[in-house]
Amino acid sequence: MKFLRKLRYKSLKNSKLSNYLGYAIGEILLVVIGIFIAIQVNEIYEQKKQDTEGDKILRSLLTEFKLNQSQLDGLISDYIWVYDSADYLIGNYGEQLNEIPRRTLDSLMGGILYVPEYYPSESVYNLAISTGKYDLIKNDSLKIAISNTIGLLPLYKMTSRRVEDVTFNRLHKIIDDEGYLMKDILGGRLTSFGKYREQTPKHDYSSIFENIEFENTLELRRICTADILAVSRMIKESQDNAIFKIEKELNK
Numbered sequence: 001m002k003f004l005r006k007l008r009y010k011s012l013k014n015s016k017l018s019n020y021l022g023y024a025i026g027e028i029l030l031v032v033i034g035i036f037i038a039i040q041v042n043e044i045y046e047q048k049k050q051d052t053e054g055d056k057i058l059r060s061l062l063t064e065f066k067l068n069q070s071q072l073d074g075l076i077s078d079y080i081w082v083y084d085s086a087d088y089l090i091g092n093y094g095e096q097l098n099e100i101p102r103r104t105l106d107s108l109m110g111g112i113l114y115v116p117e118y119y120p121s122e123s124v125y126n127l128a129i130s131t132g133k134y135d136l137i138k139n140d141s142l143k144i145a146i147s148n149t150i151g152l153l154p155l156y157k158m159t160s161r162r163v164e165d166v167t168f169n170r171l172h173k174i175i176d177d178e179g180y181l182m183k184d185i186l187g188g189r190l191t192s193f194g195k196y197r198e199q200t201p202k203h204d205y206s207s208i209f210e211n212i213e214f215e216n217t218l219e220l221r222r223i224c225t226a227d228i229l230a231v232s233r234m235i236k237e238s239q240d241n242a243i244f245k246i247e248k249e250l251n252k
Contacts, residue, residue, distance in 0.1 A: 054136035078116035085111025086222035
């Protein structure tokens with residue numbers, strides 16, 4: 001740049017206008033090129049910075065999804081037990097129930113009255129959305145996979161509320177009305193109070209199994225358990241896909 005200035009000054013001094021203009025234009029071009037290069041370097045730096053931020057978000061999402069997946073595996077296992085308990089009781093309803101060992105019946109009753117809990121974390125996703133950093137994830141297919149997983153959670157919550165209603169507001173009430181202590185059934189022991197107080201300590205479930213409302217509610221329990229199992233498996237499949245895509249993106 002200094003060299004061009006000297007030549008431009010010398011040309012002006014020697015009254016060589018054409019040379020002066022040529023050197024002036026050259027100097028301007030160098031300035032423009034310098035600015036262009038600086039802009040490109042800055043854009044590359046900003047892009048790398050954004051890529052780094054995007055990777056941080058993906059790593060946090062990966063950790064969150066894996067923790068949710070671990071919790072979900074336990075949930076599905078528990079709900080399989082609940083479903084199998086309801087299915088077994090319905091399949092053996094009637095006189096066949098009297099042939100089932102008492103300890104097995106205790107376990108089956110505990111199964112239909114148990115409601116597994118699932119509290120997936122959404123904090124990383126929600127924070128990325130609220131701060132606008134979710135857009136730093138450039139892979140559209142990956143973003144769709146992540147959003148699909150999060151989008152299934154409201155369906156799970158709705159299905160879970162139905163399970164809770166059938167279990168707590170119907171099954172528990174029927175058993176309470178029959179005079180059995182819920183805590184003893186859920187604890188694997190059955191005692192009674194009220195109208196059964198004068199009976200011998202070893203009571204059976206005959207009065208509950210003769211209750212038509214209990215039989216109908218038990219069938220409803222099986223149906224809504226099948227529903228929540230289906231939703232849970234959908235979430236697991238979607239989350240597996242999101243985890244796979246995140247790991248693939250981070251390993252590029």
